[in-house]
Amino acid sequence: MRREPSIIHLDLDAFFAAVEQRDKPSLRGKPVIVGGVGVRGVVATASYEARKFGVRSAMRTAEARARCPHAAYLSGRFAAYRMTSRAVMATLRELSPLVEPVSFDEAYVDLAAGPSADLSPAAIERRAHELKERVRSVTGGLTASVGAGTSKLVAKIASDLRKPDGLLVVAAGTEADLLHPxxxxxxxxxxxxxxxxxxxxxxxxxxxxxxxxxxxxxxxxxxxxxxxxxxxxRAEDDREVVPLRESKSVSAEDTFERDIVDPALLTAHVDRLATRVCERLIRERLSGRTVTVKIRLFDFTTYTRSATLAGPTDDVRVVLRLARRLLTEVDTSAGVRLLGVGVSGLADWVQEDLFASGMGEEATDAKDSKDAVEAENAEGDRGATTFQSTETAASPIQEVEPPRRWSPGQDVAHTDYGRGWVWGAGQRRVTVRFETAETPPGPVRTFASDDPDLAPYTPLTWPAYGEEPNDGLADPAPRRRPPYL
Missing domain, CATH: 1.10.150.20 (5' to 3' exonuclease, C-terminal subdomain)
Structure with missing residues (x-):
């Protein structure tokens, strides 16, 4: 065990909700709940103003609305969360090269690997205070809770005890005094x-x-x-801070507000999810051998079907073909509430043209009994943008084009009124509040949902992270989900 409290655990306070309050001035100091906004959604994060009403993470959105009906209910904006997280992780790496991200809003740091030789509790507390101020600066005002201890266990518990915006350093030899009660x-x-x-x-x-x-x-x-x-x-935790955590799989899934029974629409959703997975594989220079489709029916019965290939691929055509075939192996006529596609057995290389003949496939399947708890995700209830199924010679299908929908909290830009965010949508209309993090609370205006002057907008990158800014209207990167979902 370590002789100094040289492991730091940093946890950003109510991260998703805090980013929304930062970027939406009219929501500052008010209850904000981020997660699935549909009838089957769950809460990803609740602001501290909402927590006073008993709202918490993993609670069903319907129950949260009953407890706190006056809160702002927003779907996730993962581009904004990802950029903010990158700024924080870059700041942590100024302290030490050993930084282990756990999620967008949480990480461990091993100060013993850093440049400073002074690891006394007083010195660590001083550096932790400086870290909190630095995080506040690079994130535009977000707060973080920091714990320091001789192990990951103690550091994590210490940060939890001082939330929000707190700091606790547990000196070596005092762990039992902290933990035992x-x-x-x-x-x-x-x-x-x-x-x-x-x-x-x-x-x-x-x-x-x-x-x-x-x-x-x-x-x-x-x-x-x-x-x-x-x-x-006994506070015996010798786990090291590991800077790189190997991915075991890449996946994407959606939960639908209404059960889907149309086979063509289900196939189109599988195509979209498979495409999103392959885009991430290509971006991260990975490939995989096993394609898995997850299907949750109307009664919560969950099926998974998998096919394993002779070698790894990142070819979207191959993943699409297998995912479509696996979808047909489950009777979905009664309705599907959740659909997912994943690729596992990852490698950092691709064997070209391996699958032209379709050889080497081994089909496996598994059935899970009815789940007691849904793994709903904040992205699943977002309005889908227009997509088109990918057609192959083996299984052509019709083009499917769902109606355009807007999700609460989504960033938008209008030709005349500038940048804002979706306040609400329905009945072929969308209401937008025009404000940004740099402006005071702005006006609210309503448009037709298909107004050609209104478009989705991806916010500019944070200068603190050193990324090149963009115009926000041509970001080709697909939405990505946080690790905890």
């Missing part, structure tokens, strides 16, 4: 089921967990889980 649910890996098992044997706090015989924990929880929790309760 806490409920066992504070330990990673202790969910409701594990917590109930521990309560049955009289363990309620981390201190009681640390004092329990390891053999009793193994008997109650199993060999691996019991041994792991015993070590964590």
């Amino acid at each position: 806490m409920p066992v649910s504070r330990i990673p890996g202790v969910g409701p089921a594990t917590g109930e098992r521990l309560r049955r044997v009289g363990i309620h706090t981390v201190g009681e967990l640390a004092r329990a015989a390891e053999s009793d924990l193994v008997a109650a929880l199993g060999q691996a889980h019991g041994h792991s929790l015993a070590r964590l309760a």
Whole structure:
């Protein structure tokens, strides 16, 4: 174990909601909820103003609306989140080359690998204060909570204890004083089921967990889980900060506001998802061997179908062909509520023309029982832009063009009125509030949903990250989802 609290955990406060409040002046200081805005959506992030009403992450949007009906409900803007996250990660790398991003809004930093030799608690606290101010500057005012400790476990718990906009440095040797009074649910890996098992044997706090015989924990929880929790309760966590985390798969999925039964429309959605996955593979210079289609039916029954090829590919034609075939292996006539496409078995090379004959495919399938919890995503309820299915010689289909829709919170630009964001949409009309992060709260105007003067807009990059700015109207990069969804 380390002798200094040289691991820092930084967590941006209510990140998605904070970015929305930063970029939308009329929402500052008001309840903001980001996530799926449809009837089947779930909350990704709630601002602290919304949390006062009991709204929390992973809550169904319908329940959030009942608790906080006056909040602003927005779909995700992942380009803005990604750019802000990049500015933060670049700032962290000024402290140390060992930075491990966990998600858009969270990362570990190993200060022992940095240039400073002073790792005393006082010096680390001073540097953490400077880091918080630097993050506030490069993000345009966002706050972060920072914890520092001798391990990832302690640093993570320390940052959680001081949210929002807090700082806690746990000196070496004081870990037990911090952890032992806490409920066992504070330990990673202790969910409701594990917590109930521990309560049955009289363990309620981390201190009681640390004092329990390891053999009793193994008997109650199993060999691996019991041994792991015993070590964590004693603050024995030797996990290193790993700067590069290997991707195991690339996937995309959508949850639909209404069940889809039309085979042509389902095929078009599969094409769109497969295309998005392949664009990401190409952008990250990856390829994969296994194509998987995930299908959740109207009654929450979830099926996955997979096909494994003899070698890796990033060819959208191959992925489309396999994904379409896998879709036909499930009876979707009763209605589909969620659809996903993924590629796994990743490699950093592509074997050209491997699949011309279609040889080497091994079909596998799996069926999961009805899920108790939906893995809804914030992007799934966004209005889809016009798309066209990709036609191949093997399976031509008709062009499918869904009606154009606008999603709440979406960035837009108008020829006459400039930049703004979608306040609401419906009945073939869209209402826009014209304001940006640099302006005061702006006016609200309503247009026809197909108004040719109104167009989606991708915000400019943050200068702090050093990217070249663009005009916002011609960004070819597909939307990407955050790791936690």
